[in-house]
Amino acid sequence: QQQVKQSPQSLIVQKGGISIINCAYENTAFDYFPWYQQFPGKGPALLIAIRPDVSEKKEGRFTISFNKSAKQFSLHIMDSQPGDSATYFCAASLPGAGSYQLTFGKGTKLSVIP
Amino acid sequence: EAQVTQNPRYLITVTGKKLTVTCSQNMNHEYMSWYRQDPGLGLRQIYYSMNVEVTDKGDVPEGYKVSRKEKRNFPLILESPSPNQTSLYFCASSARWTSGSNEQFFGPGTRLTVL
Numbered sequence: 001q002q003q004v005k006q007s008p009q010s011l012i013v014q015k016g017g018i019s020i021i022n023c024a025y026e027n028t029a030f031d032y033f034p035w036y037q038q039f040p041g042k043g044p045a046l047l048i049a050i051r052p053d054v055s056e057k058k059e060g061r062f063t064i065s066f067n068k069s070a071k072q073f074s075l076h077i078m079d080s081q082p083g084d085s086a087t088y089f090c091a092a093s094l095p096g097a098g099s100y101q102l103t104f105g106k107g108t109k110l111s112v113i114p
Numbered sequence: 115e116a117q118v119t120q121n122p123r124y125l126i127t128v129t130g131k132k133l134t135v136t137c138s139q140n141m142n143h144e145y146m147s148w149y150r151q152d153p154g155l156g157l158r159q160i161y162y163s164m165n166v167e168v169t170d171k172g173d174v175p176e177g178y179k180v181s182r183k184e185k186r187n188f189p190l191i192l193e194s195p196s197p198n199q200t201s202l203y204f205c206a207s208s209a210r211w212t213s214g215s216n217e218q219f220f221g222p223g224t225r226l227t228v229l
Contacts, residue, residue, distance in 0.1 A: 042223070101162070
């Protein structure tokens with residue numbers, strides 16, 4: 001049973017455009033929602049994260065939007081650049097001791113073309 | 115430099131030949147974990163460890179073993195590798211959970227091919 005569903009599987013965006021990746025979760029007990037960025041040949045690295053007590057979090061060109069009632073969250077990359085080309089994973093975890101256990105989406109391969 | 119290291123980075127082996135992939139972190143993290151990454155399946159957790167001598171199964175533990183005898187090391191053991199274990203493997207570590215962050219730090223990956 002996949003607890004975090006991510007879409008789209010791949011995304012091509014023009015330089016300067018907005019990239020949007022969506023995730024939906026099933027377990028309402030999740031209380032931490034990070035996004036990880038992975039460049040080819042590298043391990044994933046934390047990009048940005050949000051907790052359900054806020055609806056939006058912004059760090060530079062990257063924004064997470066969170067909709068608790070719909071059980072959905074999304075990553076928006078504004079002014080997308082070729083250097084943003086990577087695979088992006090959304091994830092979710094439970095509170096307390098369960099916070100170590102990240103359930104990942106299947107990933108989105110983003111290509112930003114000049 | 116704070117980091118998670120894995121060795122080897124690339125490995126080609128044959129069915130049934132026991133192998134170990136090492137993982138070490140220098141951040142004094144309590145939590146360590148192993149994932150495998152396969153196309154279209156994302157990252158799936160194999161085993162994790164909350165601290166020394168404390169390990170537990172993740173989502174896909176079959177065919178793997180782990181041990182945590184020291185805080186910094188968390189080796190992944192394949193006693194009898196099979197071709198379906200051909201994959202990209204990542205080790206990760208995390209500090210004790212706080213209310214502010216639960217960041218996991220990933221190693222560079224080990225690409226394993228089992229013939």
